[in-house]
Amino acid sequence: MVSVKQGIGYMDSGVGGLTVVKEALRQLPNEQVIFIGDTARNPYGPRPAAQVKTFTWQMTNFLLSKNVKMIVIACNTATAAALPEIQAALAIPVIGVIVAGSQAAIKATQNRNIGVIGTIGTIKSQAYPRAIHQQVPQVKVTGVACPKFVPLVESNEYKSAVAKKVVAESLNAFDNTGIDTLILGCTHYPLIRHLIQNRIGDQVTLIDSGAETVNQVSAILNFDQLTAPVRQPQHEFYTTGNPAMFQQIAGDWLELKNLDVRHVELADLIKNSEVKHAKK
Protein backbone atom coordinates (compact mmCIF):
# COMPACT_ATOMS: atom_id res chain seq x y z
CA MET A 1 0.00 0.00 0.00
CA VAL A 2 1.35 3.40 -0.97
CA SER A 3 0.96 5.92 1.83
CA VAL A 4 -0.57 9.26 0.88
CA LYS A 5 1.83 12.16 0.64
CA GLN A 6 0.54 14.86 2.93
CA GLY A 7 3.00 17.35 4.37
CA ILE A 8 4.94 20.17 2.76
CA GLY A 9 8.65 20.03 3.50
CA TYR A 10 10.56 23.24 4.27
CA MET A 11 14.29 23.50 4.74
CA ASP A 12 16.72 26.20 5.80
CA SER A 13 20.27 26.59 7.02
CA GLY A 14 18.78 27.46 10.42
CA VAL A 15 15.75 29.34 11.73
CA GLY A 16 15.38 31.75 8.78
CA GLY A 17 12.97 29.50 6.90
CA LEU A 18 10.52 30.00 9.74
CA THR A 19 9.65 33.36 8.19
CA VAL A 20 8.26 31.37 5.26
CA VAL A 21 6.55 28.93 7.61
CA LYS A 22 4.90 31.82 9.46
CA GLU A 23 3.20 32.97 6.26
CA ALA A 24 2.34 29.38 5.32
CA LEU A 25 0.65 28.78 8.70
CA ARG A 26 -1.40 31.93 8.21
CA GLN A 27 -2.31 31.47 4.56
CA LEU A 28 -2.42 27.67 4.25
CA PRO A 29 -3.53 26.49 7.70
CA ASN A 30 -4.67 23.05 6.48
CA GLU A 31 -1.22 22.19 5.18
CA GLN A 32 1.10 20.22 7.44
CA VAL A 33 4.56 21.78 7.89
CA ILE A 34 7.59 19.53 8.16
CA PHE A 35 10.59 21.78 8.73
CA ILE A 36 14.28 21.08 8.97
CA GLY A 37 16.85 23.70 9.98
CA ASP A 38 20.53 22.81 9.68
CA THR A 39 21.57 24.99 12.60
CA ALA A 40 24.62 22.86 13.36
CA ARG A 41 26.21 23.90 10.07
CA ASN A 42 24.84 27.42 9.92
CA PRO A 43 25.66 29.80 8.30
CA TYR A 44 25.58 28.53 4.73
CA GLY A 45 26.25 31.95 3.23
CA PRO A 46 30.07 31.91 3.26
CA ARG A 47 30.39 28.25 2.16
CA PRO A 48 31.31 27.14 -1.38
CA ALA A 49 28.29 26.49 -3.60
CA ALA A 50 29.23 22.80 -4.07
CA GLN A 51 29.15 22.21 -0.32
CA VAL A 52 25.82 24.04 0.05
CA LYS A 53 24.44 21.81 -2.70
CA THR A 54 25.53 18.68 -0.82
CA PHE A 55 23.91 19.92 2.42
CA THR A 56 20.74 20.83 0.54
CA TRP A 57 20.51 17.33 -0.92
CA GLN A 58 20.88 15.90 2.58
CA MET A 59 17.94 17.95 3.85
CA THR A 60 15.97 17.10 0.70
CA ASN A 61 16.41 13.40 1.34
CA PHE A 62 15.45 13.88 4.99
CA LEU A 63 12.20 15.54 3.90
CA LEU A 64 11.54 12.86 1.28
CA SER A 65 11.85 10.26 4.04
CA LYS A 66 8.93 12.11 5.72
CA ASN A 67 6.89 11.48 2.58
CA VAL A 68 6.25 15.15 1.71
CA LYS A 69 4.18 16.11 -1.34
CA MET A 70 6.17 19.29 -2.09
CA ILE A 71 9.49 20.76 -1.02
CA VAL A 72 10.18 24.43 -0.35
CA ILE A 73 13.83 25.44 -0.23
CA ALA A 74 13.19 28.26 2.24
CA CYS A 75 16.79 29.47 2.06
CA ASN A 76 18.15 31.78 -0.60
CA THR A 77 21.71 30.43 -0.45
CA ALA A 78 20.48 26.85 -0.93
CA THR A 79 18.05 27.92 -3.67
CA ALA A 80 20.85 29.66 -5.57
CA ALA A 81 23.15 26.64 -5.24
CA ALA A 82 20.83 23.67 -5.69
CA LEU A 83 17.29 24.45 -6.89
CA PRO A 84 17.60 23.62 -10.60
CA GLU A 85 19.32 20.29 -9.92
CA ILE A 86 16.84 19.18 -7.26
CA GLN A 87 13.84 20.39 -9.27
CA ALA A 88 15.06 18.36 -12.26
CA ALA A 89 15.66 15.23 -10.19
CA LEU A 90 12.45 14.94 -8.16
CA ALA A 91 8.98 13.88 -9.18
CA ILE A 92 7.30 16.21 -6.64
CA PRO A 93 7.26 20.01 -7.01
CA VAL A 94 10.29 21.82 -5.57
CA ILE A 95 10.00 25.56 -5.01
CA GLY A 96 12.73 28.06 -4.19
CA VAL A 97 12.50 31.59 -2.85
CA ILE A 98 14.34 33.56 -5.53
CA VAL A 99 11.80 33.59 -8.36
CA ALA A 100 8.98 34.69 -6.02
CA GLY A 101 11.10 37.47 -4.52
CA SER A 102 12.18 38.67 -7.96
CA GLN A 103 8.61 38.67 -9.24
CA ALA A 104 7.34 40.65 -6.25
CA ALA A 105 10.10 43.21 -6.66
CA ILE A 106 9.32 43.65 -10.36
CA LYS A 107 5.69 44.19 -9.37
CA ALA A 108 6.57 46.72 -6.66
CA THR A 109 9.21 48.90 -8.30
CA GLN A 110 8.13 52.11 -9.97
CA ASN A 111 11.57 53.34 -11.05
CA ARG A 112 13.01 49.93 -12.06
CA ASN A 113 15.84 50.35 -9.57
CA ILE A 114 15.98 47.43 -7.16
CA GLY A 115 18.36 46.51 -4.33
CA VAL A 116 19.02 43.01 -3.04
CA ILE A 117 20.60 42.01 0.26
CA GLY A 118 21.62 38.44 0.95
CA THR A 119 24.43 36.17 2.06
CA ILE A 120 27.78 36.10 0.28
CA GLY A 121 26.70 32.93 -1.54
CA THR A 122 23.43 34.39 -2.76
CA ILE A 123 24.90 37.69 -3.93
CA LYS A 124 27.89 36.00 -5.56
CA SER A 125 25.62 33.59 -7.45
CA GLN A 126 23.91 36.53 -9.22
CA ALA A 127 20.71 34.51 -8.95
CA TYR A 128 18.53 37.59 -8.29
CA PRO A 129 19.81 39.79 -11.15
CA ARG A 130 19.51 36.76 -13.44
CA ALA A 131 15.91 36.01 -12.42
CA ILE A 132 14.93 39.70 -12.68
CA HIS A 133 16.66 40.32 -16.01
CA GLN A 134 15.15 37.19 -17.50
CA GLN A 135 11.82 38.94 -17.09
CA VAL A 136 12.63 42.64 -17.36
CA PRO A 137 16.11 43.37 -18.74
CA GLN A 138 15.77 47.13 -18.11
CA VAL A 139 15.78 46.85 -14.31
CA LYS A 140 18.89 48.06 -12.46
CA VAL A 141 19.81 45.61 -9.69
CA THR A 142 22.30 46.40 -6.92
CA GLY A 143 23.28 43.46 -4.74
CA VAL A 144 24.98 43.82 -1.35
CA ALA A 145 26.13 40.89 0.79
CA CYS A 146 25.36 41.25 4.49
CA PRO A 147 27.22 38.31 6.07
CA LYS A 148 26.77 39.62 9.63
CA PHE A 149 22.97 39.41 9.67
CA VAL A 150 22.41 35.64 9.87
CA PRO A 151 24.69 35.07 12.90
CA LEU A 152 22.83 37.89 14.73
CA VAL A 153 19.53 36.11 14.20
CA GLU A 154 20.76 32.58 14.91
CA SER A 155 22.36 33.72 18.19
CA ASN A 156 19.07 35.36 19.18
CA GLU A 157 20.82 38.74 19.44
CA TYR A 158 18.73 40.34 16.75
CA LYS A 159 16.93 42.65 19.17
CA SER A 160 20.17 44.08 20.62
CA ALA A 161 21.76 47.50 20.12
CA VAL A 162 24.62 45.78 18.30
CA ALA A 163 22.12 44.52 15.72
CA LYS A 164 20.94 48.05 15.02
CA LYS A 165 24.50 49.24 14.46
CA VAL A 166 25.45 46.30 12.25
CA VAL A 167 22.36 46.75 10.08
CA ALA A 168 22.92 50.48 9.72
CA GLU A 169 26.53 50.05 8.62
CA SER A 170 25.81 47.19 6.22
CA LEU A 171 23.24 49.24 4.34
CA ASN A 172 25.50 52.25 3.76
CA ALA A 173 26.19 50.77 0.33
CA PHE A 174 22.69 51.76 -0.82
CA ASP A 175 23.12 55.48 -0.12
CA ASN A 176 22.66 57.44 -3.34
CA THR A 177 21.69 54.37 -5.39
CA GLY A 178 18.09 55.60 -5.74
CA ILE A 179 16.53 52.16 -5.21
CA ASP A 180 12.80 52.20 -4.49
CA THR A 181 12.55 48.48 -3.67
CA LEU A 182 14.79 46.25 -1.56
CA ILE A 183 14.59 42.46 -1.65
CA LEU A 184 15.26 40.74 1.65
CA GLY A 185 17.12 37.98 -0.17
CA CYS A 186 17.62 35.81 2.89
CA THR A 187 14.84 34.25 4.92
CA HIS A 188 16.51 35.31 8.17
CA TYR A 189 16.15 39.01 7.38
CA PRO A 190 12.44 39.51 8.10
CA LEU A 191 13.32 39.04 11.78
CA ILE A 192 15.31 42.31 11.56
CA ARG A 193 12.93 43.91 9.11
CA HIS A 194 12.18 46.95 11.30
CA LEU A 195 15.90 47.72 11.65
CA ILE A 196 16.32 47.48 7.88
CA GLN A 197 13.27 49.66 7.17
CA ASN A 198 14.42 52.28 9.70
CA ARG A 199 17.84 52.54 8.10
CA ILE A 200 16.77 52.39 4.44
CA GLY A 201 13.79 54.76 4.86
CA ASP A 202 10.04 54.47 4.38
CA GLN A 203 10.25 55.40 0.70
CA VAL A 204 11.79 51.99 -0.06
CA THR A 205 9.44 48.99 -0.33
CA LEU A 206 10.84 45.89 1.35
CA ILE A 207 10.16 42.56 -0.34
CA ASP A 208 10.07 39.50 1.88
CA SER A 209 11.07 36.79 -0.59
CA GLY A 210 9.98 34.06 1.79
CA ALA A 211 6.48 35.42 2.32
CA GLU A 212 6.09 35.86 -1.42
CA THR A 213 7.08 32.23 -1.90
CA VAL A 214 3.88 31.15 -0.16
CA ASN A 215 1.99 32.65 -3.11
CA GLN A 216 3.86 30.29 -5.39
CA VAL A 217 3.31 27.35 -3.06
CA SER A 218 -0.40 28.11 -3.12
CA ALA A 219 -0.44 28.48 -6.92
CA ILE A 220 1.30 25.14 -7.46
CA LEU A 221 -0.84 23.36 -4.84
CA ASN A 222 -3.95 24.57 -6.60
CA PHE A 223 -2.66 23.94 -10.06
CA ASP A 224 -1.50 20.40 -9.29
CA GLN A 225 -4.62 19.76 -7.17
CA LEU A 226 -2.53 18.97 -4.13
CA THR A 227 -4.36 21.12 -1.56
CA ALA A 228 -5.12 19.41 1.73
CA PRO A 229 -8.67 19.05 3.05
CA VAL A 230 -9.78 21.22 5.96
CA ARG A 231 -7.98 19.90 9.05
CA GLN A 232 -5.75 20.88 11.95
CA PRO A 233 -2.42 19.34 11.03
CA GLN A 234 0.32 18.45 13.49
CA HIS A 235 3.45 20.24 12.41
CA GLU A 236 6.96 18.85 12.90
CA PHE A 237 10.15 20.84 13.34
CA TYR A 238 13.62 19.35 13.21
CA THR A 239 16.99 20.97 13.87
CA THR A 240 20.54 19.71 13.70
CA GLY A 241 21.35 22.23 16.44
CA ASN A 242 20.05 22.94 19.92
CA PRO A 243 16.27 22.32 20.09
CA ALA A 244 15.82 24.65 23.09
CA MET A 245 17.33 27.64 21.26
CA PHE A 246 15.33 26.77 18.16
CA GLN A 247 12.18 26.44 20.26
CA GLN A 248 12.75 29.89 21.75
CA ILE A 249 13.29 31.72 18.45
CA ALA A 250 10.56 29.76 16.69
CA GLY A 251 8.10 30.26 19.54
CA ASP A 252 8.75 34.03 19.59
CA TRP A 253 8.53 34.38 15.83
CA LEU A 254 5.64 32.06 15.10
CA GLU A 255 3.80 33.00 18.29
CA LEU A 256 3.17 29.31 18.81
CA LYS A 257 3.73 27.56 22.12
CA ASN A 258 4.63 23.91 22.60
CA LEU A 259 6.13 23.47 19.16
CA ASP A 260 7.14 19.92 18.39
CA VAL A 261 10.91 20.50 17.92
CA ARG A 262 13.16 17.47 17.64
CA HIS A 263 16.90 17.12 17.34
CA VAL A 264 18.38 15.37 14.31
CA GLU A 265 21.93 14.08 14.59
CA LEU A 266 24.09 15.43 11.80
CA ALA A 267 25.49 11.94 11.29
CA ASP A 268 21.96 10.64 10.67
CA LEU A 269 21.21 13.46 8.24
CA ILE A 270 24.34 12.63 6.26
CA LYS A 271 23.66 8.89 6.34
CA ASN A 272 20.05 9.52 5.39
CA SER A 273 21.25 11.31 2.28
CA GLU A 274 22.31 7.99 0.83
CA VAL A 275 18.65 6.98 0.57
CA LYS A 276 17.61 6.91 -3.06
CA HIS A 277 15.29 9.75 -3.90
CA ALA A 278 12.25 9.45 -6.13
CA LYS A 279 13.37 10.11 -9.68
CA LYS A 280 11.26 11.82 -12.25
Next chain:
Amino acid sequence: MVSVKQGIGYMDSGVGGLTVVKEALRQLPNEQVIFIGDTARNPYGPRPAAQVKTFTWQMTNFLLSKNVKMIVIACNTATAAALPEIQAALAIPVIGVIVAGSQAAIKATQNRNIGVIGTIGTIKSQAYPRAIHQQVPQVKVTGVACPKFVPLVESNEYKSAVAKKVVAESLNAFDNTGIDTLILGCTHYPLIRHLIQNRIGDQVTLIDSGAETVNQVSAILNFDQLTAPVRQPQHEFYTTGNPAMFQQIAGDWLELKNLDVRHVELADLIKNSEVKHAKK
Protein backbone atom coordinates in the same frame (compact mmCIF):
# COMPACT_ATOMS: atom_id res chain seq x y z
CA MET B 1 6.83 20.56 -38.37
CA VAL B 2 5.17 21.56 -35.13
CA SER B 3 5.15 25.30 -34.61
CA VAL B 4 6.38 26.55 -31.26
CA LYS B 5 3.68 27.74 -28.89
CA GLN B 6 4.57 31.28 -27.91
CA GLY B 7 1.81 33.61 -26.82
CA ILE B 8 -0.31 33.70 -23.69
CA GLY B 9 -4.03 33.84 -24.41
CA TYR B 10 -6.29 36.10 -22.33
CA MET B 11 -10.06 36.23 -22.59
CA ASP B 12 -12.81 38.37 -21.09
CA SER B 13 -16.44 39.23 -21.65
CA GLY B 14 -15.24 42.66 -22.80
CA VAL B 15 -12.49 45.10 -21.84
CA GLY B 16 -12.18 44.08 -18.18
CA GLY B 17 -9.48 41.52 -18.80
CA LEU B 18 -7.25 44.38 -19.91
CA THR B 19 -6.63 45.10 -16.21
CA VAL B 20 -4.89 41.70 -16.11
CA VAL B 21 -3.08 42.43 -19.36
CA LYS B 22 -1.83 45.75 -17.96
CA GLU B 23 -0.07 43.96 -15.10
CA ALA B 24 1.18 41.26 -17.46
CA LEU B 25 2.74 43.86 -19.80
CA ARG B 26 4.50 45.45 -16.82
CA GLN B 27 5.63 42.28 -15.07
CA LEU B 28 6.15 39.90 -18.01
CA PRO B 29 7.20 42.18 -20.88
CA ASN B 30 8.72 39.36 -22.94
CA GLU B 31 5.46 37.45 -23.10
CA GLN B 32 3.23 37.96 -26.13
CA VAL B 33 -0.39 38.85 -25.28
CA ILE B 34 -3.20 37.49 -27.43
CA PHE B 35 -6.43 38.91 -26.06
CA ILE B 36 -10.04 38.33 -26.98
CA GLY B 37 -12.91 40.36 -25.54
CA ASP B 38 -16.45 39.23 -26.28
CA THR B 39 -17.85 42.75 -26.20
CA ALA B 40 -20.72 41.85 -28.55
CA ARG B 41 -22.24 39.58 -25.92
CA ASN B 42 -21.21 41.61 -22.85
CA PRO B 43 -22.20 41.52 -20.03
CA TYR B 44 -21.77 37.88 -19.05
CA GLY B 45 -22.72 38.51 -15.40
CA PRO B 46 -26.52 38.14 -15.66
CA ARG B 47 -26.39 35.13 -18.06
CA PRO B 48 -27.00 31.51 -16.97
CA ALA B 49 -23.80 29.62 -16.09
CA ALA B 50 -24.32 27.07 -18.87
CA GLN B 51 -24.41 29.82 -21.49
CA VAL B 52 -21.31 31.50 -20.05
CA LYS B 53 -19.56 28.14 -20.22
CA THR B 54 -20.43 27.79 -23.92
CA PHE B 55 -19.14 31.30 -24.68
CA THR B 56 -15.97 30.62 -22.70
CA TRP B 57 -15.30 27.47 -24.71
CA GLN B 58 -15.72 29.49 -27.92
CA MET B 59 -13.08 31.98 -26.79
CA THR B 60 -10.86 29.14 -25.60
CA ASN B 61 -10.95 27.53 -29.02
CA PHE B 62 -10.26 30.88 -30.66
CA LEU B 63 -7.14 31.27 -28.50
CA LEU B 64 -6.06 27.67 -29.18
CA SER B 65 -6.25 28.44 -32.89
CA LYS B 66 -3.64 31.15 -32.19
CA ASN B 67 -1.36 28.44 -30.81
CA VAL B 68 -1.05 29.87 -27.28
CA LYS B 69 1.07 28.13 -24.64
CA MET B 70 -1.17 29.11 -21.72
CA ILE B 71 -4.69 30.47 -21.28
CA VAL B 72 -5.79 33.02 -18.70
CA ILE B 73 -9.52 33.31 -18.13
CA ALA B 74 -9.31 36.99 -17.18
CA CYS B 75 -13.00 37.15 -16.30
CA ASN B 76 -14.44 36.13 -12.95
CA THR B 77 -17.84 35.12 -14.32
CA ALA B 78 -16.25 32.83 -16.91
CA THR B 79 -13.78 31.45 -14.35
CA ALA B 80 -16.63 30.58 -11.98
CA ALA B 81 -18.63 28.91 -14.77
CA ALA B 82 -16.00 27.13 -16.82
CA LEU B 83 -12.49 26.94 -15.32
CA PRO B 84 -12.52 23.39 -13.89
CA GLU B 85 -13.91 21.89 -17.08
CA ILE B 86 -11.49 23.72 -19.39
CA GLN B 87 -8.54 23.05 -17.09
CA ALA B 88 -9.35 19.35 -17.12
CA ALA B 89 -9.75 19.20 -20.90
CA LEU B 90 -6.64 21.03 -22.12
CA ALA B 91 -3.03 19.95 -22.23
CA ILE B 92 -1.75 23.51 -21.70
CA PRO B 93 -2.07 25.38 -18.36
CA VAL B 94 -5.33 27.26 -17.86
CA ILE B 95 -5.47 29.86 -15.10
CA GLY B 96 -8.49 31.64 -13.64
CA VAL B 97 -8.69 34.77 -11.52
CA ILE B 98 -10.56 33.49 -8.47
CA VAL B 99 -7.89 31.45 -6.70
CA ALA B 100 -5.34 34.26 -6.98
CA GLY B 101 -7.80 36.85 -5.67
CA SER B 102 -8.81 34.60 -2.78
CA GLN B 103 -5.20 33.91 -1.85
CA ALA B 104 -4.28 37.60 -1.89
CA ALA B 105 -7.28 38.44 0.30
CA ILE B 106 -6.34 35.75 2.83
CA LYS B 107 -2.84 37.22 2.89
CA ALA B 108 -4.11 40.78 3.36
CA THR B 109 -6.87 40.41 5.94
CA GLN B 110 -6.02 40.97 9.59
CA ASN B 111 -9.50 40.41 11.03
CA ARG B 112 -10.54 37.55 8.73
CA ASN B 113 -13.55 39.51 7.51
CA ILE B 114 -13.52 39.81 3.72
CA GLY B 115 -15.96 41.37 1.24
CA VAL B 116 -16.32 40.37 -2.40
CA ILE B 117 -17.97 42.35 -5.18
CA GLY B 118 -18.67 40.79 -8.56
CA THR B 119 -21.27 40.12 -11.19
CA ILE B 120 -24.50 38.29 -10.41
CA GLY B 121 -23.02 35.12 -11.91
CA THR B 122 -19.83 35.28 -9.86
CA ILE B 123 -21.56 36.05 -6.56
CA LYS B 124 -24.28 33.44 -7.15
CA SER B 125 -21.67 30.77 -7.94
CA GLN B 126 -20.19 31.16 -4.42
CA ALA B 127 -16.81 30.56 -6.07
CA TYR B 128 -15.00 33.06 -3.83
CA PRO B 129 -16.33 31.83 -0.47
CA ARG B 130 -15.61 28.27 -1.61
CA ALA B 131 -12.02 29.06 -2.61
CA ILE B 132 -11.41 31.03 0.60
CA HIS B 133 -12.99 28.48 2.94
CA GLN B 134 -11.11 25.65 1.31
CA GLN B 135 -7.98 27.30 2.67
CA VAL B 136 -9.15 29.09 5.81
CA PRO B 137 -12.62 28.05 7.03
CA GLN B 138 -12.68 30.72 9.76
CA VAL B 139 -12.87 33.66 7.36
CA LYS B 140 -16.18 35.53 7.13
CA VAL B 141 -17.00 36.33 3.49
CA THR B 142 -19.71 38.79 2.43
CA GLY B 143 -20.52 38.80 -1.27
CA VAL B 144 -22.42 41.61 -3.01
CA ALA B 145 -23.39 41.60 -6.69
CA CYS B 146 -22.85 44.93 -8.46
CA PRO B 147 -24.49 44.37 -11.87
CA LYS B 148 -24.37 48.05 -12.81
CA PHE B 149 -20.58 48.35 -12.80
CA VAL B 150 -19.65 46.45 -15.98
CA PRO B 151 -22.02 48.38 -18.29
CA LEU B 152 -20.56 51.65 -16.93
CA VAL B 153 -17.07 50.55 -17.92
CA GLU B 154 -17.97 49.01 -21.27
CA SER B 155 -19.84 52.17 -22.29
CA ASN B 156 -16.79 54.25 -21.34
CA GLU B 157 -18.89 56.20 -18.81
CA TYR B 158 -16.85 55.12 -15.85
CA LYS B 159 -15.42 58.57 -15.26
CA SER B 160 -18.84 60.22 -15.08
CA ALA B 161 -20.76 61.60 -12.09
CA VAL B 162 -23.32 58.85 -12.61
CA ALA B 163 -20.59 56.28 -12.03
CA LYS B 164 -19.73 57.82 -8.68
CA LYS B 165 -23.35 57.66 -7.56
CA VAL B 166 -23.88 54.09 -8.76
CA VAL B 167 -20.74 52.89 -7.00
CA ALA B 168 -21.64 54.65 -3.77
CA GLU B 169 -25.12 53.12 -3.67
CA SER B 170 -23.99 49.63 -4.62
CA LEU B 171 -21.54 49.51 -1.74
CA ASN B 172 -24.07 50.50 0.94
CA ALA B 173 -24.41 46.79 1.67
CA PHE B 174 -20.98 46.76 3.31
CA ASP B 175 -21.82 49.39 5.93
CA ASN B 176 -21.38 47.90 9.40
CA THR B 177 -19.98 44.61 8.10
CA GLY B 178 -16.51 45.38 9.51
CA ILE B 179 -14.65 44.03 6.47
CA ASP B 180 -10.98 45.02 6.28
CA THR B 181 -10.40 43.62 2.79
CA LEU B 182 -12.53 43.85 -0.37
CA ILE B 183 -11.94 41.67 -3.40
CA LEU B 184 -12.61 43.33 -6.76
CA GLY B 185 -14.07 40.08 -8.07
CA CYS B 186 -14.51 41.31 -11.62
CA THR B 187 -11.70 42.38 -13.90
CA HIS B 188 -13.65 45.47 -14.98
CA TYR B 189 -13.64 46.95 -11.49
CA PRO B 190 -10.02 48.19 -11.29
CA LEU B 191 -11.07 50.85 -13.82
CA ILE B 192 -13.36 52.31 -11.12
CA ARG B 193 -11.02 51.47 -8.27
CA HIS B 194 -10.70 55.03 -7.01
CA LEU B 195 -14.50 55.38 -6.76
CA ILE B 196 -14.69 52.12 -4.82
CA GLN B 197 -11.84 53.09 -2.49
CA ASN B 198 -13.37 56.52 -1.85
CA ARG B 199 -16.71 55.02 -0.88
CA ILE B 200 -15.44 52.04 1.14
CA GLY B 201 -12.74 54.01 2.99
CA ASP B 202 -8.96 53.86 3.23
CA GLN B 203 -9.06 51.34 6.06
CA VAL B 204 -10.20 48.65 3.63
CA THR B 205 -7.56 46.96 1.46
CA LEU B 206 -8.72 46.44 -2.12
CA ILE B 207 -7.62 43.24 -3.84
CA ASP B 208 -7.33 43.34 -7.61
CA SER B 209 -7.91 39.68 -8.47
CA GLY B 210 -6.68 40.22 -12.01
CA ALA B 211 -3.37 41.78 -11.03
CA GLU B 212 -2.83 39.00 -8.51
CA THR B 213 -3.41 36.46 -11.26
CA VAL B 214 -0.23 37.61 -12.98
CA ASN B 215 1.67 36.23 -9.96
CA GLN B 216 0.16 32.84 -10.69
CA VAL B 217 0.89 33.15 -14.40
CA SER B 218 4.49 33.90 -13.55
CA ALA B 219 4.70 31.01 -11.07
CA ILE B 220 3.35 28.51 -13.59
CA LEU B 221 5.51 29.87 -16.43
CA ASN B 222 8.58 29.42 -14.27
CA PHE B 223 7.53 26.10 -12.88
CA ASP B 224 6.71 24.64 -16.27
CA GLN B 225 9.76 26.31 -17.84
CA LEU B 226 7.61 28.16 -20.35
CA THR B 227 9.07 31.66 -19.95
CA ALA B 228 9.81 33.46 -23.18
CA PRO B 229 13.30 34.70 -24.06
CA VAL B 230 14.02 38.43 -23.87
CA ARG B 231 12.20 40.03 -26.81
CA GLN B 232 9.72 42.71 -27.78
CA PRO B 233 6.61 40.77 -28.69
CA GLN B 234 3.85 41.99 -30.97
CA HIS B 235 0.60 41.80 -29.05
CA GLU B 236 -2.76 41.04 -30.67
CA PHE B 237 -6.16 42.21 -29.45
CA TYR B 238 -9.45 40.89 -30.78
CA THR B 239 -12.99 41.99 -30.00
CA THR B 240 -16.38 40.77 -31.13
CA GLY B 241 -17.59 44.36 -30.66
CA ASN B 242 -16.57 47.74 -31.98
CA PRO B 243 -12.77 47.93 -32.40
CA ALA B 244 -12.74 51.74 -32.18
CA MET B 245 -14.42 51.78 -28.76
CA PHE B 246 -12.17 48.94 -27.60
CA GLN B 247 -9.13 50.81 -28.90
CA GLN B 248 -10.13 53.93 -26.97
CA ILE B 249 -10.66 52.22 -23.61
CA ALA B 250 -7.66 49.93 -24.08
CA GLY B 251 -5.42 52.79 -25.16
CA ASP B 252 -6.42 54.89 -22.13
CA TRP B 253 -6.04 52.07 -19.66
CA LEU B 254 -2.89 50.43 -21.01
CA GLU B 255 -1.34 53.78 -21.95
CA LEU B 256 -0.38 52.24 -25.27
CA LYS B 257 -0.95 53.87 -28.62
CA ASN B 258 -1.52 52.11 -31.93
CA LEU B 259 -2.76 48.88 -30.38
CA ASP B 260 -3.35 46.13 -32.91
CA VAL B 261 -7.12 45.69 -32.37
CA ARG B 262 -9.05 43.51 -34.81
CA HIS B 263 -12.70 42.68 -35.12
CA VAL B 264 -13.83 39.06 -34.89
CA GLU B 265 -17.24 38.17 -36.31
CA LEU B 266 -19.36 36.44 -33.71
CA ALA B 267 -20.36 33.90 -36.35
CA ASP B 268 -16.70 33.02 -36.87
CA LEU B 269 -16.11 32.72 -33.16
CA ILE B 270 -19.01 30.30 -32.86
CA LYS B 271 -17.97 28.32 -35.94
CA ASN B 272 -14.41 28.28 -34.71
CA SER B 273 -15.56 26.61 -31.51
CA GLU B 274 -16.18 23.44 -33.45
CA VAL B 275 -12.43 23.05 -33.95
CA LYS B 276 -11.17 20.15 -31.88
CA HIS B 277 -9.12 21.33 -28.94
CA ALA B 278 -5.95 19.65 -27.75
CA LYS B 279 -6.93 16.96 -25.25
CA LYS B 280 -4.86 16.02 -22.24
